Amino acid sequence: MNSTNSRLRFVGVIFIIIGLAIIFQIVRVQNSPQAKEMISFLEKNYNQEIRVIKPERGNIYDRWGNLLAGNTEVYEVGIAPPQVINSDTIAQDLSSILGLDFTQIKKIARSYVEEGNQQYMVVADFVSADKVHLLENKLAEYEKAAKPKKGAAPSLNGVHWVAHLRRSYPENALAANILGFYNFYDRVDGRGILGLEEQYNNLLAGTATRVVLPMNPTAIQEIPSVPPGSSLILTIDRGIQAAVERIAQKAQEDNGAESVTILVMDPETGEMLAMATTPAFNPNEYQKYGEVFPQGSHYNRAISQLYEPGSVFKVLTMAAALDSGAVTPETTFVDTGAIEVGGLWIYNWDRGAWGPQDMTGCMQHSLNVCLAWTATEMGPTTFYTYIQNFGLGKYTGIDLAGEQVYPLSLPGDQNWYPINLGTNAFGQGVAATPVQMITAIAAVANDGRMMAPHIVKAYIQDGHQYDISPRLIRQVIKPETARAMTEMLANSLENEASVALVEGYRVSGKTGTAEIPGPRGYESSVTNASFVGWGPSDDPKFIVYIWLEKPTSSPWGSVVAAPVFSEVVSELTVLMKLPPDSIRQQMAQP
Amino acid sequence: MLDQRIIQAYKQAPWRVQLQWIGALLLVLVVGMLISGVYLYLSAEATAAGTHIRELELEREDLQIRIADLSTQLAFLRSAAFMQGRAETLGYKNASQRDIVYIPVPGYTGRQVVFLAPPPGNDPRDASIIKPSYKESLWEWLYQGTFDLIESRGLKP
Secondary structure, three states: OHHHHHHHHHHHHHHHHHHHHHHHHHHHHHOOHHHHHHHHHHHHHOOEEEEEEOOOOOOEEOOOOOEEEEEEEEEEEEEOHHHOOOHHHHHHHHHHHHOOOHHHHHHHHOHHHHHOOOOOEEEEEEEEHHHHHHHHHHHHHHHHOOOOOOOOOOOOOOEEEEEEEEEEOOOOOOOHHHHOEEOOOOOOOOOEEOHHHHHOHHHHHOOOEEEEEEOOOOOOOOOOOOOOOOEEEEOOOHHHHHHHHHHHHHHHHHHOOOEEEEEEEEOOOOEEEEEEEOOOOOHHHHHHHHHHOOOOOOOOHHHHOOEOOHHHHHHHHHHHHHHHOOOOOOOOEEEOOEEEEOOEEEEOOOOOOOEEEOHHHHHHOOOHHHHHHHHHHHOHHHHHHHHHHOOOOOOOOOOOEOOOOOOOOOOOOOOOOHHHHHHHOOOOOOOEOHHHHHHHHHHHHOOOEEEOOEOEEEEEEOOEEEEOOOOEEEEOOOHHHHHHHHHHHHHHHHHOOOOOOEOOEOOEEEEEEEEEEEOOEEEEEEEEEEEEEEEOOOOOOEEEEEEEEOOOOOOOHHHHOHHHHHHHHHHHHHHOOOOOHHHHHHHHOO | OHHHHHHHHHOOOHHHHHHHHHHHHHHHHHHHHHHHHHHHHHHHHHHHHHHHHHHHHHHHHHHHHHHHHHHHHHHHHOOHHHHHHHHHHOOOOOOOHHHOOOOOOOOOOOOOOOOOOOOOOOOOOOOOOOOHHHOOOHHHHHHHHHHHHHHHHOOOO
């Protein structure tokens, strides 16, 4: 009995020792450095998911809330080879619906069976929602279908589609020169290029947030709500932009011009209401950029192409001369057809002598000799002080990427000669962009107050709308000078019965024809034809700048640009709901 | 001898002692199982809720994408060119200056620029949409519950 008990006790002790050894080994293994390393590795790779949440890119709206740039739903389609049941179905459906190569897809679908490939492979991206719906229909069809007696059942198992957003421009080419574009096909390093997309890239893109999400469902962690990028509300009026683009396109075709640029601005605030340039470009197909804009051409000529503006510049010269007191509107100048400035002779556009002219006559007939004389009356210091105050040679600071500027040659500079005073007075030997010119001349239409041109009226950030106030650059000329200038230019248009006139509305304006400098001096065969005008003259609500580059129908601004101005203003008065002067004046009376 | 008898008289029968032990063990076992059961139930509930929240978050992401897409689709349908085409198909034409009749409306200041969001100001914002009860452990729940009970009775913890 004792012997049996002792044996049993011995066996018991052995089992206890084995048990303890097992427990010891469990504890030892679990606390070994290798175990800790493995736990840490597993926690890092399988117990949590690190996600970088890219916020939705902000929208861009016109001033009335019409969407100009938004985002659309597209899909990434991929294959997880280990999950594939029927590679033939996958190859067949993906090739027929998505237009992919049958053999290639089949090879990927079978890569797990044949090569042991476990890697998820993206086979198509930016697939439209319509095509994905077709795949979904196929999937539903296969799930309902009866299993065949032989072979694998048709199945899309292993095919995955994940939605993401793609930048989209619902108005297609409308305002493309303002918007720029977003290179959405680059999902990693995509960014805004040119225009507003580049200028406000950081604001539109928002801030990407990196979050660590536990995979353990009991360890709930809220995915932070990443606010979308800021949205922009522009000063642009879609209706005016569309009308102006249509007119620009027609003007280019009718006049055989290389390009046409039209700007519409509110002179009181500096808000750009429209900015149209040709050629048209659809930012939804930004990959065609090179075809539309060959090397050397400008995406937005309104802000980036410098040119000699010609006679529209005379508005600035005359405004300076009036404001400085060098002349009055009634001052008489006897035009002999030529004037010597700095040892060189300056002639009128027609090489003619126009006799006695008051200052309105000088502007009406666009007399180079008269304007060169007014500049010499002012003297270089006064003239260039005014020209600099008008912003020539400086950036306007418009909120678009790609603005260019040409430095203004001033007395004392190496490239300035005394003749420059005479030629600069009628817009030769100076280069400016259309936006510089409209900004400067808008000061004349706004009682001498030069406002900063801008495109963004407000932005929406974190659910709030922040308005951007108009900014005064400076008072360039006295209000009475500006009003006198406006009156002179209204009279000059009326006196010559210009084709720029618009029935029912009094407008002020000036034509411009500039020869284009080439390697052998100025070429008279090609010109830049311009027109600048504003109205209604007694209370300007708009200023329009027209530029036709190298028109072939006629070289003269008064022939090709002035009618375009008239057409633009006819549309503007309707779109801006501006009553004719007679009705407006009646309504203003108490 | 007498002592032994007295001890024997008052001593529990061996089977009763064994029963008491078994009873005690069973009690511990049952209590342990109950606690495990409650813990398992709450863990399962928390897991289900966690999974559901995850699904809802994914659904929210999908909906955000869908909303952005629908807004853009709507904008395509309301684009200037599309609307112009539709209007022309319906027989409309662009209004000219001659077509417009102006009527003075006292107090009307003209069309105002769009307001797509309220101006900045002080507005309360929810810091989190997941209630704390979905995140707290059993211990925290018990502790908080006891604390709330004591506080509601006006007792010092």
